[in-house]
Amino acid sequence: MAVKPQLGLIGLGTMGAALALNIAEKGFPIAVWNRTASVTRRFHSAAGALAERIVPAETLADLVAAMAAPRAIILMVPAGEAVDAQLSALAPLLGPQDLVIDAGNANFHDTDRRAAAGWPFRFMGIGVSGGEAGARHGPAIMAGGKPEDWARMAPVLRAIAARAEDGTPCADHMGEGGAGHFVKMVHNGIEYADMQMIAEVYGIMRDGLAMAAPEIAPVFARWNEGVLRSYLVEISAAVAAARDPVTGGPMLDMIVDAAGQKGTGRWTAIEAQHLGAPIPVIEAAVMARNVSARRAERAAGEALYGPAPEPAVVPLEDLEQALIAGKILCYAQGFAMMRAAAESFGWALDMPAIARVWRAGCIIRSAMLNDMAEALAEDPGRNLILAPFFANTLRRGLPALRRVVAAGALHGLGLPALSAGLAWFDMMRTARGTADMIQAQRDYFGLHGFQRRDGLDRPHGPWAEG
Known part of the structure; x- marks a missing residue:
């Protein structure tokens, strides 16, 4: 491959492998790395005609070296500690214009925390739905992160996303931080x-x-x-x-x-x-x-x-x-x-x-x-x-x-x-429910008060007077 790819993907499990093939099939060169090197080699050898758009890397450093800056690396690793470990491993290898994208099933609170962590690279989290078939042929994508990072990745994410019957790509920006993972x-x-x-x-x-x-x-x-x-x-x-x-x-x-x-x-x-x-x-x-x-x-x-x-x-x-x-x-x-x-x-x-x-x-x-x-x-x-x-x-x-x-x-x-x-x-569909009884009970045993329907300023019932 004459031109270095700017896209990379880490984690060649079922979803990661399918997503990498989808990206390559849509015409985007991509570098890939898996913690187990034999998995990377096996994936590349089985990629058929798409292999010419895929650069396999033996190590994490090799992955970064195989890519042209500014890089965008998609994480397809298990949610939780594995994501934090991967981000920490990438920190010394990437620069301030490089972008790391957590595309796993992360808890949106974790994504918010990671977005605010002050990494030496840019970060965004996206929700990807559709299972293996969706990842391979077109998932629904719910992106979070900074608008400028979405704008940078939108051409790729919209290209690999599913299409609705009217032809619209099923990928959009949900909001900053963990918004994408929340919607997912x-x-x-x-x-x-x-x-x-x-x-x-x-x-x-x-x-x-x-x-x-x-x-x-x-x-x-x-x-x-x-x-x-x-x-x-x-x-x-x-x-x-x-x-x-x-x-x-x-x-x-x-x-x-x-x-x-x-x-x-x-x-x-x-x-x-x-x-x-x-x-x-x-x-x-x-x-x-x-x-x-x-x-x-x-x-x-x-x-x-x-x-x-x-x-x-x-x-x-x-x-x-x-x-x-x-x-x-x-x-x-x-x-x-x-x-x-x-x-x-x-x-x-x-x-x-x-x-x-x-x-x-x-x-x-x-x-x-x-x-x-x-x-x-x-x-x-x-x-x-x-x-x-x-x-x-x-x-x-x-x-x-x-x-x-x-x-x-x-x-x-x-x-x-x-x-x-x-x-x-x-x-x-009921304008007057039964929470009046609950409010009366709460006021009876704890003097929590209530609002009256007639608007009078008498926040307690007669039981409070005794």
């Missing part, structure tokens, strides 16, 4: 919730309607042709249809019902509490994953209390409408949380832009995000459930959601995410 975190929280609601509807079909996986698959496939068209519904149809190569039976029937997690959903739930932003659908999804791990206790519970009382008769149309309503409620909560974060952290989060970035490449990509982007563009500060388009959709779907949640309660089918969404909606 909320994306992952919504992903948890979306998956959980799909699983709940699957559970009703399997346990309430006694449908086998091959019967469930075409239902999801049909839904994927309508309002629910999305990556997660699409793959739900595929996994329900899959056969186990060992037994020949449905693959789903052979999979242990204990869901793994890498922590981003939990981070979303924790951060929502700090922000005072209610996201009960996401919190319920995190809870459900935690409960799924308690297999022995769940088996003991069924042995003690018995299985679900009787089959639940729920029309498939109701399940589809319930899932549509649940999805809107979940996304409404996620965008409201990001608005709260923007106010708290001083970020200028562009809500329509976020919705547009999520339209392709990422795990939660769906047709519904086009309508969300339009609704948010009309009024970025308005909760999605108050937008006319989604209000009309909810009016159609909520009766079905109520029937589905009621059937779950009556027939012993746990629907934590769908139930949480409905409870949140009913609170959000």
Whole structure:
């Protein structure tokens, strides 16, 4: 290669290798390094025609030497201490115009800390969603950092990003510091919730309607042709249809019902509490994953209390409408949380832009995000459930959601995410709630005071006079 690349990448695991190939395929020369040299050599030898745009480095110093200044080095290493260690190792090798980009699943607080750490190089953090296939062929990219660093990297990041149906690249600048990783975190929280609601509807079909996986698959496939068209519904149809190569039976029937997690959903739930932003659908999804791990206790519970009382008769149309309503409620909560974060952290989060970035490449990509982007563009500060388009959709779907949640309660089918969404909606549509009782209780035992509805300046109840 006659010209030294200005791009580099550290960490050739599944995601890093895929991203490096994507960058090379889009015409950008790139130098690569992995801590294990044999991994670097194996990656380069397997790159085929793209190898001519890839410079393998044996050591970290070799990587830096192989690049032309000003350099931009993408980190694809595990989140946490490994990122800090890599930044420290790069510090003596880079200059003030070099840029290091953490593209892993970092906690946004860590990204904020690193951005303010005073490194001898520039730093930014970006969220990358889409799994291995997205990294290789086009992810959704949520960038944080200084605007000038985004401007520098935008041509590359937009070139490798997924394209929405209108051709727009799904990559944009979210804000400074950890804003990109924050938006990616909320994306992952919504992903948890979306998956959980799909699983709940699957559970009703399997346990309430006694449908086998091959019967469930075409239902999801049909839904994927309508309002629910999305990556997660699409793959739900595929996994329900899959056969186990060992037994020949449905693959789903052979999979242990204990869901793994890498922590981003939990981070979303924790951060929502700090922000005072209610996201009960996401919190319920995190809870459900935690409960799924308690297999022995769940088996003991069924042995003690018995299985679900009787089959639940729920029309498939109701399940589809319930899932549509649940999805809107979940996304409404996620965008409201990001608005709260923007106010708290001083970020200028562009809500329509976020919705547009999520339209392709990422795990939660769906047709519904086009309508969300339009609704948010009309009024970025308005909760999605108050937008006319989604209000009309909810009016159609909520009766079905109520029937589905009621059937779950009556027939012993746990629907934590769908139930949480409905409870949140009913609170959000009630002008006078029940917190007056809570305020009275707090004043009774702790004289915490309250506001009166008539505006009088009497902050305590009669119990305080005794």
